[in-house]
Amino acid sequence: MDKIKLNNVGRKFLSFIESDDFGNDQNVLRGMNSKKGDFWALRNIYMTIGQAEVVGIIGRNGSGKSTLLNIISKGLPVSEGEIIINGKVSALLSLGIGFQDEFTGKENIYLNASLLGLTRKEIDESFLSILEFSELGDFINAPLGSYSAGMKMRLGFSTAIHKDFDILVTDEIISVGDMHFQKKCFEKMIDFKREGKTIVVASQDMGFIARFCDRAYLLEDGRISFHGDPKEAVEKYEAILNKKKVLSEGSRVYMVTETKRLATDMAEWGQREGTKEVIIKNIQAFNKWGFKTDRIKSGQPLIVKVNFTANEEIDNFHFGVAIFREDGVYCYGPNTKFDGLAIDKIGKGDGHFEIECKEVLLMPGTYYLAVAIWDENETFAYDYHKCRYKIEIEGKPFFGQLLLLPSRWSSENLSLGPGDLDGYAQPNLDYLVDKYGTELKNDCASINSIKCLDNYGGEDSIFVTGKETKIKVDFQVAGLPIKDLLFWVGIYRSDGIYCHGRVKPITADGSNTEILVYPKIRLLPGGYKISAAIWNDRAKRFIAYTHGLNAFNIISDKQDHGTIYLEHRWKWNIPKGGLTKK
Amino acid sequence: MQDLIQYKRLVWELALRDIKLRYRKPFLGFLWMLIIPFCTAIVYKILFSDFFRTSSGTIPFFIHILTAMLPWAYFTSSIQSASQSILSNRNIINQISFPRYLLPLGAVLSNLINFLPTILVLILFLLVFKIKLSGLIVLLPVVILIQTFLIVGLSFLVSGLQVIYRDVEYIIQVVLMVSFFLTPGVYTLEDLVNKSSPFFVKMYMLNPLVGILNLYRIVFIGGYLSYLPRQANLFNTLINPVLWAIAVLFIGYFVFKHCEKRFADYINV
16 A cells, blocks of 8 residues: 555745845835745655655755655645645654753653654653663753753654654654764664665765665656666766756856747648557647636636556656647647656556646637657657647737737836737738848838847847846837827747737837837747837838847747747646556 | 544643743742732732722722733733744744644643632632632633633634734734723723713623623622622623634634644744
8 A cells, every 4th residue: 555645746835035125124114025926845746655665855955855755744734736645654854843941851752752742651651762762861850951962862863763653754864963873873764664664764865865765756946857766866866966066157058049949740730650559548628717628718728638548568758748820830849858857657557647838828829739648758759649639719819920928018017918909000010021131211210229138238139038038129200190100019930930029109209219028038949030110000001110130049948849938837647557666 | 623632632741831931940930920910910909099099899909900910911921922822833833743723722721720820819819808709609610711712712813813914913912902901900890881981881891801800700709790780791791702702712713724824934934
């Protein structure tokens, strides 16, 4: 029977970040001004631990080890997912919980033990044994304040191990104290292992993990990035440590500069291929209320669920989903490998995986979904359905634009774009189709300069997915009826696909400056071009433009394919062909 | 409630720890738990009775103030220590799993333990002042129970909220100060009824602490029932406090359970 089972567990914390805008003294006087946001310390954790298994948890500081142990010991509730524990848990996470310096060692044993859940009778019975293990002797009746740090620790450990348990959850604490006591603690752990207790232990002592554990999980940024043989896990962990070192020296070294964004061969759409060890049975799409549908509104959540049957056990695989516009433009293609998720091997049987996009920031239109279960390196697919599933995104379309990027004019509030422009006339972008790479200017109207600015206001041409990006355009109009004039800025992919644009009425004669702000630009890596134009709505023509002459690049730590990064998360439930125990 | 039986040992240890921490070191030890309320009562007696000439009817002022002072001290110190009970035990909370409501419960229990010996001394004073003890004194445990239920409910409420909204402790200070003067502690109920509008008296009587204070005097002082003005009827002396205690207990528990989910986010910052 599984002793511990974690099913898509996640834990988020509020992050309080004090703003830097004002001096600290002022903050104190004004009270609450910390900004709150969610921070996921753990996400998508699937774990199954059986009877008498010894499982190691490794990872860098802040990778979520302690949060995970706290969740297993039920000291911390989960924010999502479920956790099933069969048996009594003893958590040795910090020693001497509730110790009072004013109390004697004996009083502290009683207090500490009752906090740990022992009854009076149990404490009475094991008191002598605790005293003996702690080797404190007569000091037991001295106030704790007079103890050395090592003595306090010994007292805490001795008390904690006298609780009867089936599952022990512990971290570094066993590696403190003098050599003699360390050895004693280690022997006690060996005893527990021999008695068939289940042990979950987090440690930075790689030798200990490799020797003592049956299996190990490697955590990276709150996710399981590897699980399996402890020696292998230790190797992977050491590799991460080295990689992070390089990253911190030159932060752009590991950034992706170009992603796959071209359509697959559209002639193959609707087909499937694969080696068929695993067969995708069907694909279902759900809207935000969980209703099955193939129509959603632009900007709304979408959940895609894929049911599959495994005819054979497979290892080393990943799940992928991609969405294409009907003309073959690759919009977005995430997979579990890019997201760094390690998934148990698939045993024979039925299972499913699903991906939830928080906001589908695509313009209304017809789109097609491709889903696949790939091998480790995407060299072959177990099963690959090429654009066999149609999704309609509803809403008001806007001139062949692909994306809805949250943006604003520097003078306005944030919005998704076209939806708010209903009041304005729209320039007809068809006029620009064959003008790519050209400009038009005259004395009455001209676009003078286009600059890209980073969040500090400096000019730059390289931006990072998810960071602020501004486009500043200087232009001038002279002697024209300005109420008929509209100003437009658009972003094109370097291959000429129109991604996103915004329109604004021109309000002043003469020189104008407009700044279009993307607070978190969602574009994926690659080259992009900027166009700007002035549209005369009465004459229904452009009177000045510069089309595709200015460029910027996006780089990212995301490897996902396509054009736009959509926030998403994965869930899965895969058949187990028995427990993966070595 | 099942886990309350399972964890009764822990509540007891927590309460005992509070008591021990408070009285272990001082030379006078637990005598302080008697000295402080009686000193306060003496100060109030001098200030209000001898100085401001506040009337206390036929009962000696010292007894009048003492019968209010002791339950009141139990009430305020419980609420105040309960409001800090979660935050001051943050090192315990994140480490082990046990029902969190045991912490405010332990805080109340330690104050109850503090309160009981003072009652014995009060009875001693009643004898010294040659006041006829009421036969109703056998009902004293019931009165204490009603008050304790009310305190426990309020403790759940404030201890949970305090973790998330740190303004609560200051609000408590203000509310406790105001409500002391909204109970017949220094003045008599009769004075208040004579000098106030009937509507205000009606509202005043809805305060459960007024009822509880009356109950304490009824069970201690022989014949006190006849001193009570007719506005203090059975409903607002007995039934109203009981209803309040039950309602507050449920609301407090509910609010606490709600706040509890968010403790981990707020407790360490």
